[in-house]
Amino acid sequence: MDFTPEIKAKLDQLQQKYTAMGQDMASYLDGLLYADFLTYWDYIHLDTLLSLQNPKTPFPDEEIFIMYHQITELYFKLALHECTQIAEKEHLNADFFTARVKRINAYFNALTSSFEVMVDGMEKEQFLKFRMSLLPASGFQSGQYRMIEICATDFIRLVDKSKRLELANETIETQFKYIYWKFGATELSSGKQTLTLKQFIKKYSEQFLALAKNRVDTNFSALYHKLKAEGQHVLPLAEELRKLDLYVNVEWPLSHYKSAVRYLEKDPVDVAATGGTNWQKYLPPRFQKRIFYPFLFTEQEVEEWGKSWVLSVLKTLKNDK
Numbered sequence: 001m002d003f004t005p006e007i008k009a010k011l012d013q014l015q016q017k018y019t020a021m022g023q024d025m026a027s028y029l030d031g032l033l034y035a036d037f038l039t040y041w042d043y044i045h046l047d048t049l050l051s052l053q054n055p056k057t058p059f060p061d062e063e064i065f066i067m068y069h070q071i072t073e074l075y076f077k078l079a080l081h082e083c084t085q086i087a088e089k090e091h092l093n094a095d096f097f098t099a100r101v102k103r104i105n106a107y108f109n110a111l112t113s114s115f116e117v118m119v120d121g122m123e124k125e126q127f128l129k130f131r132m133s134l135l136p137a138s139g140f141q142s143g144q145y146r147m148i149e150i151c152a153t154d155f156i157r158l159v160d161k162s163k164r165l166e167l168a169n170e171t172i173e174t175q176f177k178y179i180y181w182k183f184g185a186t187e188l189s190s191g192k193q194t195l196t197l198k199q200f201i202k203k204y205s206e207q208f209l210a211l212a213k214n215r216v217d218t219n220f221s222a223l224y225h226k227l228k229a230e231g232q233h234v235l236p237l238a239e240e241l242r243k244l245d246l247y248v249n250v251e252w253p254l255s256h257y258k259s260a261v262r263y264l265e266k267d268p269v270d271v272a273a274t275g276g277t278n279w280q281k282y283l284p285p286r287f288q289k290r291i292f293y294p295f296l297f298t299e300q301e302v303e304e305w306g307k308s309w310v311l312s313v314l315k316t317l318k319n320d321k
């Protein structure tokens with residue numbers, strides 16, 4: 001059989017590639033000859049993936065709870081993947097940045113709308129029982145969620161709102177002492193840190209500090225200001241960043257809060273039985289006012305953060321332009 005000119009050209013290219021590395025092309029062709037064809041299940045490690053659900057109790061709905069957390073963590077990983085691409089891009093421009101933030105927004109849109117799987121997708125009676133076997137583990141301990149925040153904004157924006165002004169010029173280490181989430185997962189009665197929070201601090205502090213230092217000049221806020229100062233056209237980017245801010249700091253937290261209310265609020269006895277945290281005061285976005293890009297919102301929007309206006313408002317604004 002004669003080789004076509006295209007195949008010959010490819011063989012030449014391969015030969016050059018292997019010669020450059022001091023390798024023998026014929027041996028690699030042997031490898032190709034004997035290798036199995038790839039299957040879908042091997043490629044995506046399907047058997048491993050489907051073996052990662054290990055409920056602690058016999059309640060069937062616990063498996064839903066586990067899988068939805070895993071799905072969420074995969075979406076968080078997708079978001080972080082884009083964060084890294086943006087931060088590490090050489091000669092970053094507004095188009096690339098905007099396209100990547102759009103992807104992250106698509107992930108958070110999916111997460112926000114699918115949260116119904118939690119809110120309406122489990123029997124409350126089962127949930128209230130199986131959750132006792134998971135203590136003190138909590139989604140609060142999601143490290144990836146906090147890493148997305150660190151990549152998205154200046155670190156000072158993640159400091160508790162009562163300390164933001166005072167600590168604006170302090171080191172990352174000092175600011176980290178007052179990061180907003182250290183005021184969550186605390187015992188309602190004593191104000192003490194729960195084991196959930198202590199475990200989380202122990203496992204992730206070093207990693208969070210390293211990432212925060214690494215992102216001082218390459219978090220989304222810093223990069224936006226840099227591109228703007230260079231005179232790049234940043235309006236579409238500003239719009240995507242506003243959406244991101246609303247997804248991460250209003251929409252997703254609200255969907256999540258709904259699930260906490262659905263399963264925990266009407267059951268003071270059970271809440272007390274777990275040590276009872278301050279989640280009712282801590283979770284609603286309007287109390288925390290976590291805002292990545294306050295400079296992209298009006299004073300009134302900042303004032304009403306987490307209240308009535310959400311993505312639909314943004315859409316109206318866009319159509320009005």
Ligand code: HEM
Pocket residue numbers: 068069072073118119138139140141142145181184185186196253256259260261263264277278279282283
């Ligand atoms: C029935 C479903 C859920 C309930 C009842 C629930 C409940 C809670 C509560 C009460 C807190 C506050 C921390 C505390 O006081 O212990 C919390 C925090 C948190 N949960 Fe969930 N959760 C649910 C599902 C999820 C899922 C699926 C995820 C996905 C990873 C998640 C991620 C988080 C995160 C990231 C926080 C921290 C939020 C913040 O610091 O503002 N939760 N959750």
